[in-house]
Amino acid sequence: KRIKTMETRDLRKSAASGGCGECQTSCQSACKTSCGVANQKCENSN
Amino acid sequence: MIHQYKLNGYNIVIDTCSGSVHSVDDVAYDMIAMYESHTAEEIEAEILRRYGGRPDVNAAEVRECLDDIARLKAEGKLFSEDLQADMEGMAYEFKRSRQNIVKALCLHVAHTCNLNCEYCFASQGKYHGERAIMTAEVGRRAIDFLVENSGTRRNLEVDFFGGEPLMNWEVCKEIVAYARSIEKEKNKNFRFTLTTNGMLIDDDVIDFANREMHNVVLSLDGRKEIHDRLRRDYAGRGSYDVIVPKFQKLVAARGGRDYYMRGTFTHNNTDFTNDIFHMADLGFTELSMEPVVCAPDDPSALTEEDLPVLFEQYEILAKDMLRRKREGKPITFYHYMLDLKNGPCIYKRITGCGSGTEYMAVTPWGELYPCHQFVGDEKYSLGNIWDGVTHPEVQEPFKSCNAYARPECRDCWARLYCSGGCAANAYHATGSIGGVYDYGCRLFKKRIECAVMMQVAEEEEGL
Numbered sequence: 001k002r003i004k005t006m007e008t009r010d011l012r013k014s015a016a017s018g019g020c021g022e023c024q025t026s027c028q029s030a031c032k033t034s035c036g037v038a039n040q041k042c043e044n045s046n
Numbered sequence: 047m048i049h050q051y052k053l054n055g056y057n058i059v060i061d062t063c064s065g066s067v068h069s070v071d072d073v074a075y076d077m078i079a080m081y082e083s084h085t086a087e088e089i090e091a092e093i094l095r096r097y098g099g100r101p102d103v104n105a106a107e108v109r110e111c112l113d114d115i116a117r118l119k120a121e122g123k124l125f126s127e128d129l130q131a132d133m134e135g136m137a138y139e140f141k142r143s144r145q146n147i148v149k150a151l152c153l154h155v156a157h158t159c160n161l162n163c164e165y166c167f168a169s170q171g172k173y174h175g176e177r178a179i180m181t182a183e184v185g186r187r188a189i190d191f192l193v194e195n196s197g198t199r200r201n202l203e204v205d206f207f208g209g210e211p212l213m214n215w216e217v218c219k220e221i222v223a224y225a226r227s228i229e230k231e232k233n234k235n236f237r238f239t240l241t242t243n244g245m246l247i248d249d250d251v252i253d254f255a256n257r258e259m260h261n262v263v264l265s266l267d268g269r270k271e272i273h274d275r276l277r278r279d280y281a282g283r284g285s286y287d288v289i290v291p292k293f294q295k296l297v298a299a300r301g302g303r304d305y306y307m308r309g310t311f312t313h314n315n316t317d318f319t320n321d322i323f324h325m326a327d328l329g330f331t332e333l334s335m336e337p338v339v340c341a342p343d344d345p346s347a348l349t350e351e352d353l354p355v356l357f358e359q360y361e362i363l364a365k366d367m368l369r370r371k372r373e374g375k376p377i378t379f380y381h382y383m384l385d386l387k388n389g390p391c392i393y394k395r396i397t398g399c400g401s402g403t404e405y406m407a408v409t410p411w412g413e414l415y416p417c418h419q420f421v422g423d424e425k426y427s428l429g430n431i432w433d434g435v436t437h438p439e440v441q442e443p444f445k446s447c448n449a450y451a452r453p454e455c456r457d458c459w460a461r462l463y464c465s466g467g468c469a470a471n472a473y474h475a476t477g478s479i480g481g482v483y484d485y486g487c488r489l490f491k492k493r494i495e496c497a498v499m500m501q502v503a504e505e506e507e508g509l
Binding site for chain 2: 019023
């Protein structure tokens, strides 16, 4: 009733992915000065 | 651990280690705050004391909410803990296991520039050295170096950077052509980006960039008087009137492919949302506005007194972006672009940006540096594109850079969003890549709070 939980990727369970490394390097994506890892997408999020 | 905050009418709880986000009412907000340090009886008594006058708050309601909190904790969505006791070791081992993998290069194709921007970290494009231009031969070797050192990685990134890369445009095109000629045989997918001040954009640049560049980053600081104050040519003339029509033409022809307008705000325009809105008024929708990083005694440097103003600006921006989305005219702000469902995995989040390991900068003469912001500082030279990393002792500290490397980060709620932050910013602010750029941290945390709030608002409003 009082708590709405957003649908999110479970970071702890994401360890099972092994980290494929195919995602974009964060500093290349827009600003070149302040790292934006959180602003990236996973290319294998299944 | 959790982080709780109130913003724009929402009560938000972020569970750091799982990435869970909860939107809660006032009663649950207070109960969650007390949950780990009080007994159920104490929480019930205190909540009834605070809210007992409300018709929807009674002992049964409070106990039901306590059960909900307990269930979320059991499911690992509240008060969750780190995956391992030694997360720093996990990050280090993950990086070590991939120590020779390089997947991204920043190619400094031109250490020269046709603008003379006062705040330029690259010292007007020359990086404290002499004017230099990359040859096609060096560029092709850089591509080979990347392929040879990329292991099984398929997606490889190359950014054309400077200085001003369009001052060496024909070489950029030759490098792209070479990479395209080998990518099928090598089973690679090159993603090129171009970072430009726009002065030399013409139809050829537009056609080629829109065909070959995965992303283009276009430097514009916003309002004409703000942009022209610092971004001038060597005759002292502002560049706004030259570049804006070129940017508009390039973006209009881009057909929806990625681009970012990339501005810098300084002490002179702490009301930077007005610059973002100005860019939106010009028809640009993909926007990035970054705080200047410079010496504290620089007139452009942001000050402690600026912080409350900047925090308010980030809130104004978030609320205005929600308004624009409701009205069907959305804009994107890079740092508010969170994908809670398909964001990076834990490995990416704990290992950070990859500078000095999987990401390196290449000078016009083929020297390797940990990233573009270290170029010109010779003690950070890693080696070169012919011999690879010949100074492993320089690379080693970058392998140790991660979200848990700094004691200050281990208890920070935002550590899995910032991933330890920018090594270059830390170095320039503290003299060590292992330092903490505290000012940047505070801005970052505010941006994440705003970005998460926007996600909650969009979900609740069905935007």
